[in-house]
Amino acid sequence: MTTPAKPRSHPTLEGQLLRLGARIRDHVAATSAEFDLTPQQAFALRALNKPASMQTLAKVMRCDASNVTGIVDRLEERGYIERQVDPQDRRVRRLAVTDTGRAARKRLEARLTERFPGTAALSAMERERLEAALTRLLETMA
Amino acid sequence: MTTPAKPRSHPTLEGQLLRLGARIRDHVAATSAEFDLTPQQAFALRALNKPASMQTLAKVMRCDASNVTGIVDRLEERGYIERQVDPQDRRVRRLAVTDTGRAARKRLEARLTERFPGTAALSAMERERLEAALTRLLETMA
DNA sequence: CATCGATGGTTGACTACCTAAAGCATACTA
DNA sequence: TAGTATGCTTTAGGTAGTCAACCATCGATG
Numbered sequence A, B: 001m002t003t004p005a006k007p008r009s010h011p012t013l014e015g016q017l018l019r020l021g022a023r024i025r026d027h028v029a030a031t032s033a034e035f036d037l038t039p040q041q042a043f044a045l046r047a048l049n050k051p052a053s054m055q056t057l058a059k060v061m062r063c064d065a066s067n068v069t070g071i072v073d074r075l076e077e078r079g080y081i082e083r084q085v086d087p088q089d090r091r092v093r094r095l096a097v098t099d100t101g102r103a104a105r106k107r108l109e110a111r112l113t114e115r116f117p118g119t120a121a122l123s124a125m126e127r128e129r130l131e132a133a134l135t136r137l138l139e140t141m142a
Numbered sequence C: 001c002a003t004c005g006a007t008g009g010t011t012g013a014c015t016a017c018c019t020a021a022a023g024c025a026t027a028c029t030a
Numbered sequence D: 001t002a003g004t005a006t007g008c009t010t011t012a013g014g015t016a017g018t019c020a021a022c023c024a025t026c027g028a029t030g
Helices: A013-034 A039-047 A054-061 A065-077 A099-114 A124-141 B013-034 B039-047 B054-061 B065-077 B099-114 B124-141
Strands: A081-085 A093-097 B081-085 B093-097
Touching: A013 A039, A013 A099, A013 B013, A013 B099, A013 B124, A039 A054, A039 A065, A039 A099, A054 A065, A054 A093, A065 A081, A093 A099, A099 B013, A124 B013, A124 B124, B013 B039, B013 B099, B039 B054, B039 B065, B039 B099, B054 B065, B054 B093, B065 B081, B093 B099
Parallel strands: none
Antiparallel strands: A081 A093, B081 B093
16 A cells, blocks of 8 residues: 555644544543443543532533433443432432442553653653643633 | 532643543534534544555554444545555555545544634744644654 | 465444433422 | 423434454465
8 A cells, every 4th residue: 555644743733732632532542441441431430530410420521411321330330330319309310439439440540640651751841841831721722 | 419520630741631632532523523524534534635545544543444444434425535446456445535525624624723622812922832842742652 | 376374355243332302200380 | 289390211323343254365385
């Protein structure tokens, strides 16, 4: 075949961000797989840092509530989280991470940050600058 | 319900990058949807900037070749790309973007960059700094 | 040139996820 | 008490992910 066709790394800022996004996606997928989790399951487990309802979790995950049902089902089957009925409003399921879930969550979090590709190779100065720039960007993205 | 539980935006650099990744994912998904494309289809269309074989495309998309078959099928059904047999090696399918595909690809690319969330609000200086920092990061991630 | 191993691509089976629509239970309000 | 809204689940239909098996073609070797 001819030459490989990369997703066209434009020299533009946005092009870089899109490439970065793909890399991050890969990192998250690979790390989740280490824990036998899908990226969505990992995301949900991370998001349940504090207990939340299905609705809330759906909002955080930016997907439909009906979708969350299945993801939560699988996490529950593995014993990572529990569905509890909210006494205040019995329609609501309060999602709480179990002890095993908490342990997995912690290791997952560590893996995600410690093994993040590239960042370890940065100098203190470079990290600082990147962090500042990202803080600003995330601000404007809000 | 109690307070929403965000994916815990650690103040760490890696935490920021993970949050950014989620935002980028959303942007890509939303933009692809505007074109009635799934994110993967959009990714493939963008990647076919230059013609490529199934194998090559699979590598770029970091997924199995069997997976690419379906994605290419759907893009072909829409008339965005074409499968051509490579005369040098008749096992190989050369994937080429059609004229309509090229047009869609161009508009997609424009949408992805022009409407990238947040970047428009940055000052020239901020853009420059972010770009420099990202260039460095992408380098180390290689 | 006949065969054989390697390579490119597709297919099939299975799972996860995503949406939209319908359904069920519970809450709130008139 | 009736009526409406809300939280969650279910169903149906489609896309995408893996893995294993398969077919066609290539390239090398006897």
